[in-house]
């Protein structure tokens with residue numbers, strides 16, 4: 001990758017476009033509105049709370065990331081989005097039942113001003129939902145044009161010169177890439193022929209890239225992770241990233257697994273189960289959508305443990321992931337893990353993790369960070385797959401043929417070194433050479 005010579009400044013409002021104004025999106029929007037008025041802290045957001053060490057430890061330089069990198073300010077963000085239901089962001093947030101009413105009421109007026117644009121939606125790809133607020137058009141190519149017009153209108157009406165999009169809509173059924181996903185030309189033909197392997201999320205992504213709008217995918221759908229989309233993103237010089245926000249169970253998995261591997265401890269089995277009762281849980285109760293999530297959640301261990309290199313430790317690893325829809329819990333998900341590991345001379349041990357988390361509270365800061373970093377990436381002249389944002393994803397998109405990096409701390413190091421590199425600072429290798437000079 002060529003280092004940019006100039007980074008365009010973050011002048012003026014930034015449109016943040018969210019397909020799917022459900023629990024995650026409204027929690028992110030309300031949180032930004034509260035934080036920028038000083039009514040709450042943006043906890044969990046690396047861009048707002050994180051620091052970055054620069055130079056040798058002897059220099060003692062550790063600015064806030066937001067002071068080091070020219071990111072857009074929270075006060076510059078103008079939210080918009082699409083949903084299959086007409087509820088404005090306030091009504092949708094009440095329905096999602098994540099944030100307390102006393103929090104939401106402080107920004108009610110602002111939230112109510114965010115009314116979803118009609119969605120691109122086909123229940124063939126999300127079987128548990130039946131929306132009423134949807135676009136109609138003879139072909140999928142026409143739907144792409146309608147989304148492009150939505151983007152332009154939103155930017156015009158809000159006086160925005162820049163926009164980014166983060167997919168916060170429901171998880172679609174599992175789809176493998178087909179012939180239409182091979183090239184830009186094939187995909188364009190598929191749009192005209194209403195090819196069944198082109199799901200709604202791909203239509204949004206295609207429209208965004210054509211409009212020069214960076215796109216991150218918070219769900220495990222294909223969306224923007226196929227050769228035609230990579231090609232289009234390169235052609236239009238648009239950064240893309242995905243997929244599936246790394247929030248609860250996989251966040252912990254990608255911390256614990258590298259620790260066990262670092263000490264060369266073996267693992268025979270890893271059983272993960274979840275109970276959750278929000279709308280996401282209801283959608284994931286459908287086997288097609290669950291398959292998308294299952295594939296996304298299963299990938300991490302294999303890549304971290306590398307049984308091909310360490311057969312004695314991980315050859316027989318049995319990894320199973322379950323998600324159970326359990327309405328009484330709402331958004332307060334519980335993720336259990338049972339790990340059967342073994343140590344010196346093969347003696348067995350167990351580890352249990354019980355994470356009583358809150359799904360959307362963990363996901364909301366990721367939406368904010370991705371919006372700000374993708375906008376920054378575009379201004380810095382980066383485009384195509386942004387591997388340095390793997391930190392935020394369960395199933396990170398990588399350049400074709402490369403294994404994704406799943407270890408959370410390697411991902412963080414990569415993210416911070418990318419920021420250092422872009423801003424003309426030395427990467428930090430942890431060699432500690434300041435003491436050998």
Ligand SMILES: NC(=O)c1ccc[n+]([C@@H]2O[C@H](COP(=O)([O-])OP(=O)(O)OC[C@H]3O[C@@H](n4cnc5c(N)ncnc54)[C@H](O)[C@@H]3O)[C@@H](O)[C@H]2O)c1
Pocket residue numbers: 019020021022023024025082083084085096119120121122126129167168169170171172200201218219220244245246247248278279280283358359360362363
């Ligand atoms: N919360 C987390 O921890 C987490 C982690 C990883 C991934 N995710 C993913 O993020 C997404 C959002 O999660 P959520 O809890 O907000 O779900 P949610 O069901 O509350 O919200 C999704 C919204 O998308 C809308 N929608 C569905 N299809 C649409 C379409 N084609 N166009 C526009 N809108 C559409 C739904 O009507 C709903 O309002 C899900 O795909 C979920 O799997 C969430």
